[in-house]
Amino acid sequence: MDRNTPKLVTIFGGSGFVGNHLVQVLARQGYRIRVAVRRPDLAGDVRMFGGVGQVVPIQANLRNEASVQRAAAGSDIVINLVGIGHQAGKQSFQAVHVEGAAAVARAAKAAGATALVHLSALGVDKAAEVSAYAASKLQGEEAVLAAFPQAVIIRPSLMFGQGDGFFNLMGSLVRILPVMPLISGKTLFQPVFVGDVADAIAKAAQGAVKTGRVYELGGPDVESHKVLMQRILREAGRNPMLVSVPSGLMKFMASLMGILPIKPLITPDQVELLGVDNVVSEAAQKEKRTLAAFDIVPTSMDEILPTYMWRFRRHGEFDREGGSPVIPT
Numbered sequence: 248m249d250r251n252t253p254k255l256v257t258i259f260g261g262s263g264f265v266g267n268h269l270v271q272v273l274a275r276q277g278y279r280i281r282v283a284v285r286r287p288d289l290a291g292d293v294r295m296f297g298g299v300g301q302v303v304p305i306q307a308n309l310r311n312e313a314s315v316q317r318a319a320a321g322s323d324i325v326i327n328l329v330g331i332g333h334q335a336g337k338q339s340f341q342a343v344h345v346e347g348a349a350a351v352a353r354a355a356k357a358a359g360a361t362a363l364v365h366l367s368a369l370g371v372d373k374a375a376e377v378s379a380y381a382a383s384k385l386q387g388e389e390a391v392l393a394a395f396p397q398a399v400i401i402r403p404s405l406m407f408g409q410g411d412g413f414f415n416l417m418g419s420l421v422r423i424l425p426v427m428p429l430i431s432g433k434t435l436f437q438p439v440f441v442g443d444v445a446d447a448i449a450k451a452a453q454g455a456v457k458t459g460r461v462y463e464l465g466g467p468d469v470e471s472h473k474v475l476m477q478r479i480l481r482e483a484g485r486n487p488m489l490v491s492v493p494s495g496l497m498k499f500m501a502s503l504m505g506i507l508p509i510k511p512l513i514t515p516d517q518v519e520l521l522g523v524d525n526v527v528s529e530a531a532q533k534e535k536r537t538l539a540a541f542d543i544v545p546t547s548m549d550e551i552l553p554t555y556m557w558r559f560r561r562h563g564e565f566d567r568e569g570g571s572p573v574i575p576t
Contacts, residue, residue, distance in 0.1 A: 252279075253277050253278055253279050254278055254279065254323040254324060255278070255279045255280075255281065255321060255322050255323050255324070256273055256278045256279070256280050256281070256322065256323065256324040256325075256326065256452065257280075257281040257283055257318055257319050257322040257324070257325050257326070258270065258273075258280060258281065258282055258283065258326045258328060259283045259284075259307060259309065259315075259318070259325070259326065259327045259328060259329050259351055260283070260284065260327065260328035260329035260330070261280070261281075261282035261283065261284065261290075261293065261326075261328060262282055262284050262289075262290035262292070262293050262304065263328060264406070264408075264410050264411060264412065264441065265328050265366065265406070265441060265444060265445060265448075266282065266293070266328050267293065267296070267410065268408065268441050268442055268444075268445040269326070269328070269445040269448055269449065270282065270293055270296045270297070270302060271296045271445075272445050272446060272449045273449055273452075274296045274297035274298075274301055274302055276449070278301075278324075279301060280297060280301065280302045280303070281303055281304075281305050281318060281322070282302060282303065282304045282305070283304075283305050283306070283307035283315075283318040283319075284304060284305075284306070284307065285306070285307070285308050286306075287304035287305055287306050290304040291304060305318055306318070309329055309342070309343055309346075309347025309348075309350055309351065310337060310338075310342050310343075310346070310347060312350045312353070312354070315347075315350045315351055315354045316353075316354045316357060316358075318354070319351070319354035319355055319357070319358045319360070320354075320357075320358050321358060322355070322358045322360050323360060323361055323362075324360055324361065324362045324363075324364075324452045325351065325354065325355035325358065325360045325362070325363045325364075326363070326364045326365075326366075326448060326452060327348060327351040327352075327363070327364070327365045327366060327391075328366045329343060329347060329348075329351075330343070330344065330366065330368070330384075331343050331344070332380070332412075332514075332517070333510070333511060333514045333516070333517070334379075335510075340379055340380055340382075340383035340384075341383060343383075344380075344383035344384050344386070344387040345383050345386045345387045345390055346390075347387075348365060348387035348388075348390055348391050349387070349390035349391065349393075349394055351363075351365075351391075352365070352390065352391040352393075352394035352395040352398060353394050353395075355395055355398075356394060356395050361454075362397070362399070362451070362452045362453070362454065362458075363391070363395045363397070363398040363399070364398070364399045364401060364448050364451045364452050365387070365388065365391045365398055365399070365400050365401070366401050366403070366448070367384050367385075367387065367388050367400050367401065367402045367461075368381070368384050368402055368403065369402040369403055369404040369437075369463055369464070369465065369525050369526075369527070370402075370404075370520075370523055370524065370525045370526075371384040371385045371388075371402065372385055373523055373524070374519070374520055374523040377519040377520075377522070377523065378516050378519045378520050378523070379516050380516050380517070380520065381520065381523075388400050388461065392459065396459050397458040397459055398458065398459065399451040399452075399456065399458055399459075399460065399462065400460070400461040400462065401444070401447060401448055401451065401462050401464060402461060402462065402463045402464065403439050403444045403464040403465075404436060404437040404438055404439050404463075404464065404465045404466070404525050404526065404527070405436050405437075405438045405439070405525060406438070406439055406440070406441045406444060407438050407439070407440060407441065407466075407548060407551060407552060408440055408441035408442060408551060408555075409441075409554070409555050411441065414479060414552065414556065415555075416512075417476070417479045417483075418479065418482070418483045418556055418558070418559035419559065421479065421480055421483050421485040421487050421559065422483065422485060422559050424487050425487050425488070426487055426488050426490050427476065427480075427487045427488070427489050427490070428490060428491075428492040428497065429472065429473060429476060429489045429490060429491045429492065430472070430491075430492055430494060430497050430518060430521045430522075431472055431494060431521040431522045432471060432472050432473035432476075432489075432491055433471050433472070433473070434471065434472045434521055434522060434523065434524055434525070435469055435470070435471055435472075435524040435525065435526050436469070436470060436471075436472065436475055436524075436525045436526070437465030437466055437468070437469045437470075437525065437526040437527055438465075438466050438468065438470075438475070438548055439464050439465050439466040439538075439545065440466060440545065440546035440547075440548075440551055442546065443464065443466070443538060443543050443545055443546055444464055446541065446543055447462070447464060447538060447541045447543055450541045450543075451541070455541060455542075456540045456541060457540075460536060461531075461536065462531070462536045462537065462540060462541075463527045463528060463531040463536055463537055464527070464537065464538055465526060465527040465537070465538075465545070466545045466546065466547065466548065467545045467546075467547050468547060468548055469526055472521065473489065476489055477489070478548065478552070479556070482552045482553060482556035482557075482559075483556055483559035483560060484559070484560035484561060485559065485560075494518055494519075494521070494522055497513070497518045498515040498518045498519075501513050501514050501515045501517070501518055502515055
């Protein structure tokens with residue numbers, strides 16, 4: 248390859264929430280980008296993030312290793328962002344988070360890629376005993392490092408930003424519900440801005456940090472689940488009452504939701520996850536395996552949430568007053 252030809256990056260799962268932000272970062276830096284997804288016909292929007300022909304969706308299914316190998320062939324850098332929040336049919340935690348992650352790592356090695364970055368999740372080591380999701384993510388990390396020892400593992404906390412899942416979902420619910428259930432209100436979270444995560448992944452891919460390590464990414468604010476929900480109510484300008492619901496009861500209700508032929512709002516496994524603190528560990532802070540390693544100053548929720556949570560106010564962006572949340576004492 249001509250030394251002047253831009254490097255090729257293949258991003259598995261690059262059309263999702265994190266992927267959209269990451270593709271924009273890498274495109275601005277001049278990389279050629281393949282976005283490997285199961286349905287490239289549904290991922291055409293990623294093309295607009297780069298110049299003509301710079302960003303190209305291609306087909307790959309982590310359950311089909313041959314397709315993964317084809318997608319990664321010739322890549323200088325491989326990034327795996329694929330993850331699922333609940334299991335459905337053949338899309339199991341084992342198939343996607345463990346076997347699929349290993350397949351991507353093997354493909355990166357076979358392609359001669361100089362860097363592999365794997366997106367995991369914060370707290371999976373602590374939650375692995377109670378959550379199948381966390382256990383599979385942890386096993387996936389181990390499988391990736393076994394196949395590609397120089398890989399960089401990124402564990403972000405709950406992410407916020409334009410197009411996120413959690414804050415937008417909560418905003419939609421508080422807009423229509425008079426009462427909001429609160430599960431494990433004392434659990435701590437350290438939400439991190441998706442833009443900071445995307446920048447960290449890009450820097451990891453470029454060799455800015457030590458390889459073969461696990462990095463834990465959290466934002467500047469550590470808040471309990473209850474305080475986080477209060478923040479969401481303020482940003483959405485809504486005032487439903489927060490009512491604590493025992494985890495056991497919520498798991499039962501989640502099990503019933505799982506019977507319905509629609510994507511569940513919450514699963515029993517996710518209820519378990521809500522009972523485990525999701526914050527950067529003391530070990531990661533001591534060893535500088537945090538955003539500090541990437542020379543990134545974490546962005547606060549105060550700076551970002553108002554830029555998109557206004558959509559859930561009664562009068563949209565023209566409603567700056569909002570309501571006062573009703574919080575049980």
